[in-house]
Amino acid sequence: MDTLIGSPSIWGMVALAAAAALVGFSKTAVSGANTVSLAVFAAVLPARESTGVLLPILIAGDLLAVRTYRRHAHWPTLWRLFPAVAVGVVIGTAFLFWADDGAVRTSIGEILLLMAGVTLWRRRSATDEAPTDEAPDDGATRAGRVKARSYGILGGFTTMVANAGGPVMSLYLLSAGFRKLGFLGTSAWFFLIVNTAKVPFSVGLGLIDAKSLLLDALLVAFVVPGAIIGRYCVDRIDQRLFERLVIGATILGGVQLLLR
Template sequence: MDITLWDFAALALAAALVGFSKTAISGANTVSLAVFAAVLPARESTGVLLPVLITGDVLAVLTYRRHAHWPTLGRLFPAVAAGVVVGTLFLVWADDAVVRISIGAILLLMAGVTAWRRRGVEPAGPTAAATRAARVKAGSYGVLGGFTTMVANAGGPVMSLYLLSAGFRKLSFLGTSAWFFLIVNVGKVPFSAGLGLIDGHSLLLDAALAPFVVPGALIGKACVARINQRVFETLVLVATVVGGLDLLLS
């Protein structure tokens, strides 16, 4: 990879934003995705970004490890695994333009659905119908999350929307998200390596970028305590919409 000093500076800032997004505003790393895709060949950029994301996931788990909701993770993982497989098959034949348009449209659609649901009134208590609906929702978001995270490392906004729609508060949101993406991203490594997206050259670049994730994560941890729940939810939605528009228009 032919990386100039300015290219590396842009990638370093994007890596710092990954750290911030993992410990503060999940979904904000769609900006990092766009930067990596602009500096590097779009397809190869997903392989370079994945170890950077895993670095941020480790830091997020160390910060919020006690706040995860494991029953939610248990409901999501089977559907996510199916989505990862579908995403891998999709990558075999889809070009960058198809990938970007597909994911951008999905993110904008889900942001609209989540914003609409937030205006409604949640059921007073658990019912059989509500339980079935929750399972369907977890399956739908899980498949889309697995698909988007495999093809473009863009699963953050999808899962953020799911956790918001499920009523998670800040710390539970961040703890559940942290464990979810650490497990999913580590699980994606063999698929990405098999597609030739991760190799020795990409790992050398990752080794240089990983240290920049740390200050971003520390800044995010300091900021999240100062953000109230309503502002937190709004920022997550805004980050999702910005990421979706960027993918559609770039």
């Protein structure tokens, strides 16, 4: 065990395995729930190094999610987000050069709670128009484009510094009117592409190395049962409960980041 990052105890490894399974569940059922996994990894391992260990596990979950929901992605939304996300990733990389763990956790926790509050407010003031799997063109108006850029930059920033972009993108997709399948398909492709693009940055920052990959090799198998359970559960969760779970997971993740 001494060859692994932080030399986690047996109970620490059990916690990491459970968190890896939760990654799989979040990718195929309740996006944003993996903020709990983020908190577990940061509690068991050194906070900075934990982001490098978690990234390959997230990519494994992304691959399973794409395999399951690949036909439900809304590509106009993705193309609208990617340029802003790239800006956020670059800002996040620069931030990691000088920010300590406390600054990272506080910043992201505050952002998540703020955006959850904004989403709840928007939902209370929204009309009763039913969303569809093919989301409305939220980029057709100037306000829609500004919103996409704002969420994109925040998503890129949070995913780079702490793998915490899931809640930000979840809130954006909910606000754009996605139902479950469109939400999960668009999110799956988004994070597979973005997380894969983050790998060179993480290697350059020293967050991914031989030790982190060894720990990943021990944990990645737990992603699969989590994804299978998530796929089984998603068809049994109605739309309103699904949205509440996503927002609840976002708030829980934000609070955990602030209290850690």
